[in-house]
Each structure stands twice: as C-alpha cells, then as structure tokens.
Amino acid sequence: MSPTRPIEKVLVANRGEIAVRVMRTCREMRIPTVAVYSEADRGALHVRKADEAVFIGPAPARESYLSIERILDACRRTGADAVHPGYGFLSENAELARALDRAGIALIGPPAAAMDAMGVKTTARRNMAAAGVPVVPGSEEPFAEEAEARAFAERIGFPVMIKAAAGGGGKGMKKCDRAEDFAALWQSARREATAAFGDDRLYLEKFLEKPRHVEIQVFADQHGNCVWLGERECSVQRRQQKVIEETPSVVLDDRLREAMGEVAVRAARAVGYVGAGTVELLVDAHRNFYFLEMNTRLQVEHPVTEMVTGLDLVRMQLEVARGEPILAQEQVQRRGHAIEARVYAEDPARGFLPQPGKITYLRVPGGPGIRDDSGVYAGWVVPQWYDPMISKLVAWAPTRPQAIDRLIRALGEYVVHGIGTNLGWLAAALDHPEFRSGDYDTGFCARNAKALVRPPDPSLERVALVAAAVAAFKRERDAAEAHAARAGQGAARSGWARAGRLRALRGGGR
Amino acid sequence: MKTYVALLDGGKREVTVGVTRLATGQYEVRVGDEVHRVDAYAHDYGTLSLLVDTRSYSAMLDDRGAKVHVQVDGSVFPLELLDERKLRMRRASPRASVEGRRAVTAPMPGRVVKVLVAPGDAVRAGQPLVVVEAMKMENEMRSPKDGKVVEVRVVEGQAVEGSALLCAVE
Numbered sequence: 001m002s003p004t005r006p007i008e009k010v011l012v013a014n015r016g017e018i019a020v021r022v023m024r025t026c027r028e029m030r031i032p033t034v035a036v037y038s039e040a041d042r043g044a045l046h047v048r049k050a051d052e053a054v055f056i057g058p059a060p061a062r063e064s065y066l067s068i069e070r071i072l073d074a075c076r077r078t079g080a081d082a083v084h085p086g087y088g089f090l091s092e093n094a095e096l097a098r099a100l101d102r103a104g105i106a107l108i109g110p111p112a113a114a115m116d117a118m119g120v121k122t123t124a125r126r127n128m129a130a131a132g133v134p135v136v137p138g139s140e141e142p143f144a145e146e147a148e149a150r151a152f153a154e155r156i157g158f159p160v161m162i163k164a165a166a167g168g169g170g171k172g173m174k175k176c177d178r179a180e181d182f183a184a185l186w187q188s189a190r191r192e193a194t195a196a197f198g199d200d201r202l203y204l205e206k207f208l209e210k211p212r213h214v215e216i217q218v219f220a221d222q223h224g225n226c227v228w229l230g231e232r233e234c235s236v237q238r239r240q241q242k243v244i245e246e247t248p249s250v251v252l253d254d255r256l257r258e259a260m261g262e263v264a265v266r267a268a269r270a271v272g273y274v275g276a277g278t279v280e281l282l283v284d285a286h287r288n289f290y291f292l293e294m295n296t297r298l299q300v301e302h303p304v305t306e307m308v309t310g311l312d313l314v315r316m317q318l319e320v321a322r323g324e325p326i327l328a329q330e331q332v333q334r335r336g337h338a339i340e341a342r343v344y345a346e347d348p349a350r351g352f353l354p355q356p357g358k359i360t361y362l363r364v365p366g367g368p369g370i371r372d373d374s375g376v377y378a379g380w381v382v383p384q385w386y387d388p389m390i391s392k393l394v395a396w397a398p399t400r401p402q403a404i405d406r407l408i409r410a411l412g413e414y415v416v417h418g419i420g421t422n423l424g425w426l427a428a429a430l431d432h433p434e435f436r437s438g439d440y441d442t443g444f445c446a447r448n449a450k451a452l453v454r455p456p457d458p459s460l461e462r463v464a465l466v467a468a469a470v471a472a473f474k475r476e477r478d479a480a481e482a483h484a485a486r487a488g489q490g491a492a493r494s495g496w497a498r499a500g501r502l503r504a505l506r507g508g509g510r
Numbered sequence: 511m512k513t514y515v516a517l518l519d520g521g522k523r524e525v526t527v528g529v530t531r532l533a534t535g536q537y538e539v540r541v542g543d544e545v546h547r548v549d550a551y552a553h554d555y556g557t558l559s560l561l562v563d564t565r566s567y568s569a570m571l572d573d574r575g576a577k578v579h580v581q582v583d584g585s586v587f588p589l590e591l592l593d594e595r596k597l598r599m600r601r602a603s604p605r606a607s608v609e610g611r612r613a614v615t616a617p618m619p620g621r622v623v624k625v626l627v628a629p630g631d632a633v634r635a636g637q638p639l640v641v642v643e644a645m646k647m648e649n650e651m652r653s654p655k656d657g658k659v660v661e662v663r664v665v666e667g668q669a670v671e672g673s674a675l676l677c678a679v680e
Contacts, residue, residue, distance in 0.1 A: 345645065354645035356619050357672065361555040378555075384619045388645040412584070417556060417570060424584045456585035460567075461518070464580035464587035466539050467558050467569035469514050469527040470550045472591055473537070476512075 004222075004323030005106060007031060007082045012050070013071045013096075014086030017375035017391060018300075019046035022084045025314040034078045036071065038064035040383040045375050052078050059385045065089045068096050075105050082106040082321060084314075088387065091297040094119065108321045110275045110296045117271035118294040128291045131270035133263055136282065136290040138205035149204055150182050156206045162186060164193035165201040172196055175207055209285040210441045213237065213292075214249050216264035216281065217305045219316060220273045221326040228261035229305050229313075230334050232278075236429060238352070238445045243422075244429060245301035246339040247308055250400065250438035251283055260289055267294060276302070276317050300342070300392065303373060307338035307396040336396055337403040341411065341426045343374075343391040345382050348425040348453050356384035360418035365410035369396040369403075382419060390421070400438070404430050428452045511540070515597050517590040527591075611680045612654045616670045620644030625666055625677075631659045633679060640664065640676045653679050 010026050011034040012019045019035060023046065026033045035050030040059035047053045054074035057064035064070065066089055075083065083100055085091040085107070097112035109115075118124045125135050137156040142165045143149035153160045153176065162185055164172025172193035174185040186202065194200045213234045220226040233249035234242045252260070264279035271294075278299050280292040302313050309332060320326060345355040362378040374391035376382060382390060393414065395407035411427045429452050434440050445452070511530045518525060528540035537548045549561040558569045572579040580587045592600060624641035627633060638650035639659070661678040664670060 350617070351649075352647075353617055353649060354620070354647050356644055361557070384621070384644040386645060388647070415557075415568075415570075427584075454584075456587055457583070460582045460585045461587055462541050462544075463560065463562055463567050463569065463582045464585075464589070465516050465525060465527050465541050466546065466548055466562055467560060467567075467571060467580050467582065468516065468578050468589060468591050469529050469539060470537055470548060470560070471552075471558060471571050471573075472514060472593075473512055473529040473531070474550070474552065477531070 005321070007106060007318060007322055009034060009078065009080045010082045010084055010108070010318075011036065011071070011075050011078065011080035012046070012084050012086065013065070013090055014084075014088070015041055015044060015046055015065060015375070015386065017373050017389070018086035018088075018298075020049050020375050021373050022086060022314055023049045025312055025318070028312075029315065029318060031318070034074065034080045036065070036074050038385075040385050043380060045377055045380065054078060059383065061089065061386065068093070068099050071096070072099060072103055072105075075100075075103070080105065082108055082318075084108040084317070085297065087297050087300055092119065092295070106321050108275070108317050110273055110277060114271045114273045115296045118296050124293060125291070127270060128267055131266055133267045133270070133291045134289065136206055136208065136292070139203045142201035142203045146183065146186050149186065149202065150179070152204055153182060154179060156204070159207040159209075161205045161207045162189045162202055163205060164189065164197060164199070165203055166193065166197035166199040172202070208282055208290070210443075211282045211284055212249070212251055212441050213242075214252065214260070214281050214283050214289070215295075215299075216260055216279045217299075217302070217313075218264050218268045218273070218277050218279060219313075219320070219326055220268050220275065220277070221320050222274055222323055223325050225326050225328075226265045226268050226273070227326060227329045227332055228264050229309050229311065229332055231257060231260065232301055232304055234301060235440055235442050236435065236444050237442050242301065242342070243445070244339065244341050244426070244435075245304055246337065246400075246403070247304045248334070248337065251287070256287060256289070263289075263291075267291065275320050276313055300389075301340055303371060303392060303394045304338040304340045307371065307394060308334045308336055310335070336398045337400045338394060338396045339400075339403050339407050339430070340392050340394040341407060341430070342389050343393055343414070343416075343426070344388045344422045345390050345419050346388050346422055347420040348422050352422070353420075354384070354388045355420035356382045356388075357419045358382075359416060361415065362417070363413070363415040364391075365393065365413035367410065367413075369406050370394070370410045371396070390416075401436070404436060424454060425452055428454050513594060515592050515594075517592065518587070521590070611660065611678055612657075613678050614639055614651050614654065614676045616642050616651070616672060616674045616676055617649070618642075618644050619672045620649070620670060622664045622666055622668045622670060622676070623648060625662060625664060627659045627662065627677065629659050629662055633657060633659055639679075642670065642676075651676055655679060 009032045012022050023033045032051040035047045035053040036056045037047050038059050056070040090096045094112040094115040097107045100107045117127050129135050159177045162174045172189050174189045176182055176185045189202055190200045214231050216231050217229040230247055231249050232245050232247045234245045236244035267279050276298045278295040281289045282292050283289045346352045347355055358381045359378055364372045371394040376390045395403050397403035397406050408427050408430050411423050414423050511528045514527045516525045525542055530538040535550055539546050539548045546562050551559040560567045560569055567582055570581040577588045577590050620642040623643045627639050633653040635653055635655050637653045639653055640651045642649050657679045660680045663675050
C-alpha cells in the first residue's frame with residue numbers, strides 16, 4: 001500500500017532524552033525536526049540536535065511544554081506537518097489530538113477517540129470488560145449495605161480490599177483476609193472514610209497477592225492490523241515510579257505470554273487504536289492476569305523491546321502516521337534479554353532528594369550490548385523544573401544473568417560529576433539476590449530500602465585519605481610555583497602570556 | 511614530609527597523613543602507620559587517577575563546601591583535611607555548640623511551595639517547616655530540633671538556590 005500522507009517536518013513537543021531519541025530516528029529517515037524549548041532549556045541538548053528550534057515560554061511546563069496553543073503556533077511558524085509528543089507532557093492529551101486535526105497537522109499517536117476511551121480508568125475498565133478483557137474483579141459502584149458488600153466479597157473471593165469511593169492516600173482502605181473479619185473492617189473503613197473525606201461510601205476490589213507489573217507493547221496501523229511485540233516487566237518501582245524494566249519477564253511462559261499478547265491486541269482493537277500503545281496488566285501469585293490501564297503513547301521503557309526485537313518503534317510510529325502498513329505477527333522475532341535502568345538526578349541516601357545543578361563532567365558507558373538514551377551533556381545545568389530522569393541505560397545479552405552483569409558493569413563505568421545520581425543504588429538493586437532470582441514484585445524497593453543504599457566501603461577510606469592529602473599537597477605546591485613565577489617576571493607580561501606560562505608549568509609536571 | 515590531620519565521622523576520628531614528593535607525580539604517603547608508594551595523575555576535569563602500590567583507583571574530589579567529599583569507586587567519604595596551622599587554630603577555638611540557633615537551608619535549588627510556620631511558632635524536631643519543590647517533587651524541610659521559629663526568610667512561590675537560608679529555629 002502506498003503512503004497516504006507524507007511527513008515533511010516533525011515538531012517534537014517534548015524535551016530531554018525522549019526528544020533526542022525521536023530526533024535520532026527522524027535524522028535516519030531524513031525528516032527534518034523542530035525542537036521547542038522553554039526559558040530553562042535554551043542550552044538543552046534537544047535544541048542542538050534539532051534542525052530548527054522555537055522558544056515557547058517560561059520554565060514552568062504549563063506555560064510552555066503543556067501549552068497546546070504555543071505548540072500549534074510553533075508548527076505554524078516552522079511549517080511542521082506532524083507532531084511527536086514523546087511521553088509525559090501532552091502525549092496523552094486528546095485536546096492536542098483534536099487541535100492538530102483541525103489545523104491539518106498529523107499527530108504521531110493514536111486518534112483522540114482512542115485516548116478518550118482509555119484516558120479515565122473507570123471508563124477504560126468498563127470498555128475492557130465489555131470487550132472480554134479480564135479486569136481486576138471489583139464492584140463498579142459503592143455498596144448501600146454491608147451485607148450486600150459481604151456477599152460480593154464472597155463471590156470474588158478473599159482477600160479483598162475495602163476502599164473508600166472518595167479515597168486517596170491509603171485512607172479508608174482496609175485489606176480483609178477472611179469473611180469473619182469483614183464486619184469489623186467494613187465499619188472501621190467507613191469511620192475513616194467519613195473522617196477523611198466526609199463521604200462514607202465504600203466499594204470492593206479483589207486483593208492481588210505479590211502483584212507483578214507486566215505490560216504488552218502493541219502496534220496498530222490504519223488498515224486494521226494490530227500486533228503485539230512481547231512484554232516488559234516493570235516491577236521494580238519506587239513510589240509508583242518505575243526504575244528498572246526488563247524483557248522477557250521471568251514469570252511468563254510462552255503460553256501465558258501469548259494469552260496476554262492476544263488480550264492486549266483485543267484491548268487495542270476494542271477502542272480503534274492506531275500506533276504504539278502499551279497495555280498494562282497485573283499478574284498475581286497464581287499467574288492470573290488482569291487489565292490495569294492502557295498507555296496511549298510511546299513509553300519510557302520502549303528501548304528494551306527495541307533491543308530484543310531489533311525494531312525501531314519511533315520509525316514504526318512515523319510509518320503508521322504516513323499510512324503505511326505494519327509488519328505481520330509472524331515477522332516479530334524476539335531474541336535474548338534486555339534490561340533498562342533509569343538514571344535519576346537524585347540522592348538515594350537522603351530520601352531520593354532531587355539533585356538539579358551543573359554536570360561538570362560526564363562519561364557515558366559503552367562496550368558490547370550497551371545503549372544509553374540521554375538528554376544531558378557535560379557543562380549543562382540540569383534544571384529544577386522538570387522530571388529528574390536524565391538518562392536511560394540499557395543492556396542486552398543472550399541471557400538474563402548476562403544482561404544483569406552487563407548492566408552493572410556499565411553502571412560502574414558511568415561517571416557523572418557535579419550532581420548526585422542513583423547510579424550506585426541501581427547497581428545495588430540489580431545485584432540484589434531477590435532481583436537476580438527473578439522472584440521480585442512491586443514491593444521490592446520498600447522491602448529492601450536499607451540494603452539498596454550502600455554504606456561506603458571501609459577498605460576504600462585509606463584511598464580517600466591518600467587522594468585528599470595528595471590533592472592538597474599538589475594544590476599548595478602549584479600555588480607556590482605560580483607565585484614564584486609571578487614574582488620573577490610576571491609584572492611585564494600580558495595576561496595571555498602569564499596564562500600560557502601557568503599552563504606550561506601545570507602540564508610540565510607537578 | 512608535609513603532615514595533615516584528617517577528621518572523619520564528623521570529627522570523631524583523626525588520622526594523620528604524611529606526604530613526601532619523590533618525583534613528578536610520585537609520592538610516598540604515610541596513612542597512620544602504613545606507608546604507600548603513590549603515583550597520582552590529575553585529569554583536567556577534577557578526577558585524580560591514583561596508583562596506590564600498583565592498585566588503580568579513580569578519586570573524585572569535591573571541595574566546594576567546608577568539607578572535602580572524596581568519592582572512590584562509588585563510595586563517598588566526607589572529611590576535613592587540616593594542616594598543622596589550621597589544626598592549631600581549630601583546637602584554640604571553642605567547639606561549635608549544638609544548642610542555640612539552627613538554620614534550616616534548602617538542600618537543592620528549587621521553588622518554595624509552602625511556608626508552614628511563622629516567626630514565634632513553637633516547633634518539634636522533625637516537624638515540616640517549609641516545602642520546596644524541585645524536579646516535580648515536593649520536599650519537606652524539617653525542624654532540626656524542638657524550639658521556636660525565630661526567623662522566616664522565604665515566601666511561597668519564591669525561587670531559592672541550593673543552601674539558601676529558609677528559616678531558623680532557636
């Protein structure tokens with residue numbers, strides 16, 4: 001089938017590593033790109049990687065990267081005929097999709113209707129249940145009577161979660177293991193809900209034991225074809241934020257994987273999906289799986305899928321947007337194991353405090369099977385305004401243990417000076433016996449919080465003392481030499497000559 | 511030989527370090543009772559490549575603050591390095607007291623989103639005083655002690671630099 005819609009110029013409505021990532025593929029496809037940037041990002045890498053760049057406003061995202069009007073205006077000014085939204089910001093905003101449509105600009109993403117169908121969790125849940133996709137069993141509406149609720153709990157099976165309809169922050173939420181405890185816990189949850197929200201309505205959800213977060217990457221074209229590209233396991237999470245992702249997942253065998261893949265495709269078809277999407281599922285200790293939500297965008301962790309399938313998902317997004325058909329399911333091949341670690345500007349030893357600031361030196365790892373998707377460079381001041389993720393480091397190897405060792409090796413090579421990072425924390429997490437065994441779940445970080453913040457290795461203290469003393473000694477000696485040089489002949493020389501003399505002294509040996 | 515005294519664990523431990531220059535980049539370093547042959551190569555960007563009795567290490571020094579932070583292979587050691595003159599001065603001055611006024615500073619650049627106290631408020635140790643947002647995360651700056659807020663330096667919405675004074679508790 002011939003392309004139905006050419007793409008001449010892509011505006012990337014995002015920043016950081018994902019903007020750079022999208023521009024890389026566009027460059028390979030010889031499609032010019034436009035960057036947008038806020039006041040905080042004039043010096044950012046994505047501005048330099050693009051062919052054109054447009055200033056779109058102040059540092060706070062809602063006045064720049066989240067402004068649909070400014071994005072549209074940037075398209076008009078540069079003649080961009082397509083927008084790639086990346087992830088975060090406007091990537092799942094149906095309003096942007098509609099506004100671009102009205103302006104005759106292509107969105108490299110799903111149609112607005114598909115975003116609407118998946119955007120609100122309760123709506124998505126209803127749509128999925130109607131399409132025969134398994135959802136976490138629970139009540140759609142709050143219960144009027146305790147007896148009614150209890151009968152429902154017995155039907156879906158204990159343990160169940162009793163939850164406040166107005167809920168949030170864990171208040172008015174009780175886990176009930178046995179029918180005998182139901183009455184007491186129901187009353188207690190109701191009291192808490194009333195106190196916290198002034199609303200005593202309660203509903204029920206099945207409690208999943210040791211849930212693992214497994215998601216399926218799907219891809220659909222404009223001609224009704226839809227494929228799944230394998231899964232990603234995202235069970236190392238900190239405060240609901242994914243930190244490590246891998247594929248394949250150790251909990252799936254081929255039968256379960258195929259069953260989940262088919263369900264994911266069914267979910268995408270049910271909402272008329274087009275483009276890259278991810279169906280997130282929970283897998284419980286008994287290997288039952290349930291629909292959680294669908295992400296209607298390219299995801300942060302897409303590189304692990306690219307590493308094992310050899311596909312370029314951004315390229316596929318652009319091809320689909322041009323109206324080209326996607327590959328057939330039989331053509332999807334997966335090979336080996338890939339793991340991604342998210343490098344954050346944060347201090348794990350101080351409660352993961354964000355660490356914006358100037359990167360004074362940066363050395364990125366390389367070697368066999370390593371990929372670094374980064375949005376930073378040495379000399380760049382990481383702004384305080386945006387997400388603390390600065391890079392994604394991905395390792396591929398034939399087997400899972402080799403991929404783990406390779407990623408730990410690469411993390412050890414990563415050098416970032418000037419700001420704190422979680423590099424050491426990531427290495428500790430990957431090296432933890434629980435992660436290595438593959439028997440981990442979403443409680444991993446909380447359970448091992450202490451073990452993952454490694455204390456300094458006492459055997460290195462001696463080396464630190466040597467370093468500090470030698471550095472101080474050299475500094476004093478250099479200062480003394482510079483002083484002697486100035487006293488000797490400095491007065492008659494120009495500043496440039498003096499600087500040259502100092503440089504020669506420094507290079508000549510200390 | 512030049513002699514330094516390193517203060518470790520916040521001044522609880524002292525280790526004497528002696529440095530003798532042998533040739534360009536070559537030193538004999540005495541740490542406590544042990545003597546090491548050291549080859550030091552300084553890179554432009556602040557990293558020191560050290561060969562300590564042939565074992566290879568990369569050390570990164572951050573001396574922007576009062577303390578030197580030395581990072582070796584992922585382990586960070588905060589220490590204070592004093593020569594004889596500074597050591598004498600330190601010993602002559604009275605120890606800094608943990609009583610009295612304590613400043614609460616911003617640990618990173620960010621924006622003040624909430625000021626939870628006013629001058630004169632009684633506060634308890636660990637009580638949140640000011641909330642600073644950086645990189646889409648809210649961070650509560652807590653009181654270092656039981657006491658009274660004597661000064662509030664910031665208002666909501668204000669941008670602050672790292673280590674900026676937010677308020678003080680006495």
